[in-house]
Amino acid sequence: MMSWSERINKELSIRLSMDALRQxxxxxxxxxxxxxxxxxxxxxxxxxxxxGLSQNPMIIEHWQQGAELGAGTGASVQVIGYRLQQFQLEQDLAKWLDYPCALLFNSGFIANQACIYLLARKRDRIIADKLCHASLIEAASYSPAKLYRFNHNRLDSLVSHLNKPCLGNTLVATEGIFSMDGDQSPLIDIAYQTHCQNSWLLVDDAHGIGVIGEGGKGSCWQHKVKPNILIVTFGKAFGVSGAAVLCNEATAEYFNQFSRHLIYSTAMPPAQVAALQAALRKIQEGxxxxxxxxxxxxxxxxxxxxxxxxxxxxxxxxxxxxxxxxxxxxxxxxxxxxxxxxxxxxxxxxxxxxxxxxxxxxxxxxxxxxxxxxxxxxxxxxxx
Missing domain, CATH: 3.90.1150.10 (Aspartate Aminotransferase, domain 1)
Structure with a gap:
């Protein structure tokens, strides 16, 4: 049996030998x-x-103004309360993307993991594109649900998995634009096949939101697809950081009551919220x-x-x-x-x-x- 140090050094040596060591x-x-x-x-x-919005003077100014309300919030929204600015940003995002509700998260990684961990239970299954982001795949791998991965952007592969029996519910996960290949998902066909099987669709549009679609509304808007769960992140086109989950009222309340990632995370600081409000306006005008x-x-x-x-x-x-x-x-x-x-x-x-x-x-x-x-x-x- 290797010690902790031996295990760590061995794994690092292997990665170094493969020219895969990160810097x-x-x-x-x-x-x-x-x-x-x-x-x-x-x-x-x-x-x-x-x-290029991270360098936009108006967004920077709003960050500075927001910081005057305090560098941080001090606790989660369930403990310390829900700032009006946070509520307004969620309302603005929901209206912009035509969803009943939006929920703020501190990062896209956390938002993706929160959705999988909250929704997937034993007997359920997750069918994810093979090139989905690591945050989705990791969460699905450790969830009690069964994970299946369909060939990248291959509808026949997805349908093959959907046609197999499942004792629970099915969640299909894909991305609007894939982070390493840069290609788009065939969202119209995926949404059709998913809904034909009475399953739910989750779309992570981290690299599409703000960049494509009318007024920068993203991949789903461009293809006229409305997934059950839409995840948008703010560390790309918004030029800031954080994320939001768009969904219906019941699902949002379910998150508020049961999502550990939401309940036990310190709320987004006011400076970040203020900057995101300004970034949203710039994207809409962009x-x-x-x-x-x-x-x-x-x-x-x-x-x-x-x-x-x-x-x-x-x-x-x-x-x-x-x-x-x-x-x-x-x-x-x-x-x-x-x-x-x-x-x-x-x-x-x-x-x-x-x-x-x-x-x-x-x-x-x-x-x-x-x-x-x-x-x-x-x-x-x-x-x-």
Whole structure:
């Protein structure tokens, strides 16, 4: 039997030998477009701040004004009370996305886990896309329900699972836009097949909300699909942090009464709530930013199609270049870092074995000249 230290050191050694050891680089400055680390300035192509709102002066001002009410809330809403600003933000989100209720959570990871842990019981089953976020898959794996994973975006695979008998309820889970491939889910077909089986649909739209759909209302709005549970996060296009779960009144009350993630978490601080209220207004007015981002995506894809690596079929801000081996992904990220570009090598277990990649993310904060410089650097590295 190994000791704690022996076990830890063994696991770290294995990850190191596979070129899969993660790093936490220290940065001194980050404005979405630019990033400074160890005194050197880089063009940043790793941010999920798709509209550049983290640097918006009005949002920053609202954060500062909210902080005047206190740096924190001191307890959960069930203990300390429910601030009017929190209630108003939930009301605004629910009205915007056409749901009866919205519930605030401190992160998208927590919101995803809260939904699975609360809803799934023994005899139930969860049918999730194989590329769903780790927060959903982990929660489903540890829940008493049975987890099945259908082939990515394959309707026939989903239907095959749905047609099998289940003694309890079924929850189908997918994403609006997938975080590592950047492609969209066939939501219309998934919603139809799910509802035909009297099952519930959960959609995590972390990478779609604010970016696509009318007024930035996201993937479900774009496809005219209304899942039973819609999860939107605020750490991407909103430029802040946190998340919300959209649902009907009874489900919201069920969360308030039984969700440990909600009941036993300190409430969102007033500064964050104020910033999110401002960010929501900017997203609703952000057609110009979304148009600029769309132009950047088209420009990058046109210039990258002749690169020797697999450019995933993505029309989103996430543009993955799949290179295969961990060592090659690390090498390419290193060469780009030397050229002044901050791009991260994504490796297993975040992505399947053999699909290590450069995950390039474009934002409205970039300029076309930035993308031209990146394309030039990618082609130069490829030629060598």
């Amino acid at each position: 936490r680089p220290i940065i001194e400055y980050n404005t979405t477009r630019w990033l400074i680390s160890k005194g050197r300035k880089y063009l940043n192509f790793s941010s999920n701040d798709y509209l 057609d110009g930013l979304r148009k600029k981002l769309k132009q950047h995506i088209a420009h990058f894809r046109a210039g990258a199609k002749s690169l020797p690596w697999l450019l995933k079929q993505s029309t989103s801000a996430i543009q993955p270049l799949v290179v295969g081996k961990n060592s090659l992904a690390l090498y390419l990220a290193y060469r780009l870092r030397l050229a002044g570009f901050w791009i991260t090598a994504i490796r297993p277990p975040t992505v399947p074995v053999g699909t290590s990649r450069l995950r390039i993310t474009l934002t409205a904060a970039h300029e076309l000249e930035d993308i031209d410089r990146l394309l030039e650097a990618l082609h130069e590295v490829a030629s060598k």
